[in-house]
Amino acid sequence: xxxxxxxxxxxxxxxxxxxxxxxxxxxxxxxxxxxxxxxxxxxxxxxxxxxxxxxxxxxxxxxxxxxxxxxxxxxxxxxxxxxxxxxxxxxxxxxxxxxxxxxxxxxxxxxxxxxxxxxxxxxxxxxxxxxxxxxxxxxxxxxxxxxxxxxxxxxxxxxxxxxxxxxxxxxxxxxxxxxxxxxxxxxxxxxxxxxxxxxxxxxxxxxxxxxxxxxxxxx
Amino acid sequence: xxxxxxxxxxxxxxxxxxxxxxxxxxxxxxxxxxxxxxxxxxxxxxxxxxxxxxxxxxxxxxxxxxxxxxxxxxxxxxxxxxxxxxxxxxxxxxxxxxxxxxxxxxxxxxxxxxxxxxxxxxxxxxxxxxxxxxxxxxxxxxxxxxxxxxxxxxxxxxxxxxxxxxxxxxxxxxxxxxxxxxxxxxxxxxxxxxxxxxxxxxxxxxxxxxxxxxxxxxx
Numbered sequence: 057x058x059x060x061x062x063x064x065x066x067x068x069x070x071x072x073x074x075x076x077x078x079x080x081x082x083x084x085x086x087x088x089x090x091x092x093x094x095x096x097x098x099x100x101x102x103x104x105x106x107x108x109x110x111x112x113x114x115x116x117x118x119x120x121x122x123x124x125x126x127x128x129x130x131x132x133x134x135x136x137x138x139x140x141x142x143x144x145x146x147x148x149x150x151x152x153x154x155x156x157x158x159x160x161x162x163x164x165x166x167x168x169x170x171x172x173x174x175x176x177x178x179x180x181x182x183x184x185x186x187x188x189x190x191x192x193x194x195x196x197x198x199x200x201x202x203x204x205x206x207x208x209x210x211x212x213x214x215x216x217x218x219x220x221x222x223x224x225x226x227x228x229x230x231x232x233x234x235x236x237x238x239x240x241x242x243x244x245x246x247x248x249x250x251x252x253x254x255x256x257x258x259x260x261x262x263x264x265x266x267x268x269x270x271x272x273x274x275x
Numbered sequence: 276x277x278x279x280x281x282x283x284x285x286x287x288x289x290x291x292x293x294x295x296x297x298x299x300x301x302x303x304x305x306x307x308x309x310x311x312x313x314x315x316x317x318x319x320x321x322x323x324x325x326x327x328x329x330x331x332x333x334x335x336x337x338x339x340x341x342x343x344x345x346x347x348x349x350x351x352x353x354x355x356x357x358x359x360x361x362x363x364x365x366x367x368x369x370x371x372x373x374x375x376x377x378x379x380x381x382x383x384x385x386x387x388x389x390x391x392x393x394x395x396x397x398x399x400x401x402x403x404x405x406x407x408x409x410x411x412x413x414x415x416x417x418x419x420x421x422x423x424x425x426x427x428x429x430x431x432x433x434x435x436x437x438x439x440x441x442x443x444x445x446x447x448x449x450x451x452x453x454x455x456x457x458x459x460x461x462x463x464x465x466x467x468x469x470x471x472x473x474x475x476x477x478x479x480x481x482x483x484x485x486x487x488x489x490x491x492x493x494x
Contacts (some may be wrong), residue, residue: 070363096366096382100319100328109319109328111384145330147315147468152489155418156407157425163315163328188375199374200454206376228476235419239483242476243442249366250469257447257461264458268373273464 084119090166091116093146094249095191095275099123100141101134108134112140115187116217121168122146122183124212129252132211135172142168142215149246153229153236162225162244169219175212183212192269249275277456303338303455309385310335312365313468313494314410318342319360320353325355333361334406335436340387341394341402343431351430354391361387361434368465372448381444381463389437394431411488415438468494 091114100109110131114123121142125132148162175183184207185196229242254270310333319328329350333342340361344351367381394402403416403426448461473489 094363094366098317098319098362098364099326100317100360102321102324102326105321105324106358106388107319107326107328107360108319108388109317109326109360109362109386111362111382113380123448139325141319141328143317143328143330145315145317147313149471150410150492152411152414153418155425156403156421157413157429159407161315161332163330167328169325169327186379188324191369192371195371196375199372199459200451202375206374210376211457228474232419236478237472238418238419239480239481240419241483241486241489242479243485243489244474244476245489246471246474247494248471250367251467252465252467255447255463255465257463259455260461261436261458264460266462267460270460270462270464270489273369274333275466 057275082158082221086224086269087166087217087220088116090164090222090224091121091144091168091217092147093164094144097121097123097144099131099135100143101138103130104132109143113187114144115190117183117186118216119217121217122187122212122214124187124210127209127211129211132213135213136174138172138209140170140172140215145245146249148226149244151227151244152223152242153227153244154231154235154240157230158235160225160229162227162246164222164224166222167220168215168217170215172213172215173236177207177213178213180210181207184210192223192267192273195267195269197266206263216260251275301437301440305443306436306439307335309365309383309441309443310340310363310387310436312383314317316340316361316363318350318354319362320350320357322349323354326407328362332406333363334409336402336405340436341406341431341433343403343429346428346430348430351432354432355389355393355430357391359389359391359434365468366466367445368463370444370446370448370463371449371461373454373459373461375455377448377450379444381446381449381465383441383443385441386432386439387436389397389434389436391432391434394433396426399429399431400426402433403429408436410488411486411492414486414488417486470494 097114145165151160316333337412364384
């Protein structure tokens, strides 16, 4: 019932496939696609033997992922140099079967395992710029530049994409053979994230028009 | 820049509020609303001192949250009786400011900390039914009933909502005073999850109509 990720929980489980419509995808391209499909992730870490998972924003450059925040953040201070697990999950639909057990969801998910590192001060600004420009091409160039205090107050962490798994499900329900004879509505309710019309700040100066990178933004 | 959750990383940080538009909400009602706004969460746990965070589906009944999966799942076997962190996050929009630093996101997020317990066998089916019927009122009653093997193969874990925090941001950008004089477009790009038209399974029997709980489904 609503099986999600049972074989993503550990490397040792990764090769087990459960269902026709499910597949584990371990090639870099599939993994990158999932990581790039959303900017929201969860970073898990350990403090005093207890698990913490903090939602944050990530971006990818090549075979690395990055995330950032206030230099005072306990999450960032804990993760620097430590083992972390960065998880991304995207819900694509509800799969409604003829039994409760075979209900499921369509989704795309990725888990990355590794040691986080602190991006050196002299590379920090370029990484942050890449994050913003990755979402909205050219935006950084039109903004008030970062100042030293802002950069000092920001920590950027990175992780090489090494030990990782991606997993996804798509398509309709898969029921027990005999259940197809039952007069039960089965199917999929797809869901998706959509972008709504941008809302200009009421303090925008007269004549300042919405830039193309806002108008054309998609996720 | 894109500050998200810096004060959600640990109980000790929870009372620090960073910004006019951000607030931590620690009352049960706010927390429940965030937990109920999506069924997708991440459960973090520790194996051999390393963090894991597995995406899964959760549901809430009163002051408890539940999640489930295959009884063979390493995640579920590890979490049973152990300390876990269940995290929910919902992206509501991109907040675009006049400097990179003040870019942010609108979001709702919750982190729950506690010890997970295994729902006893004789309560398992009622919990699973509540999960399905919580999404689609009355659906379970029209399905092929669960069989003993399916129930045996399914583990349901629960956690009392105790140590927890909810945090959210809404509204427009908050820029440095002097930056409001700059001719830069600022504003919000709202995003939302939307439900698309249901797709009936091609093997539905003739005359089986889409039930109201599918037609009226919303998230």
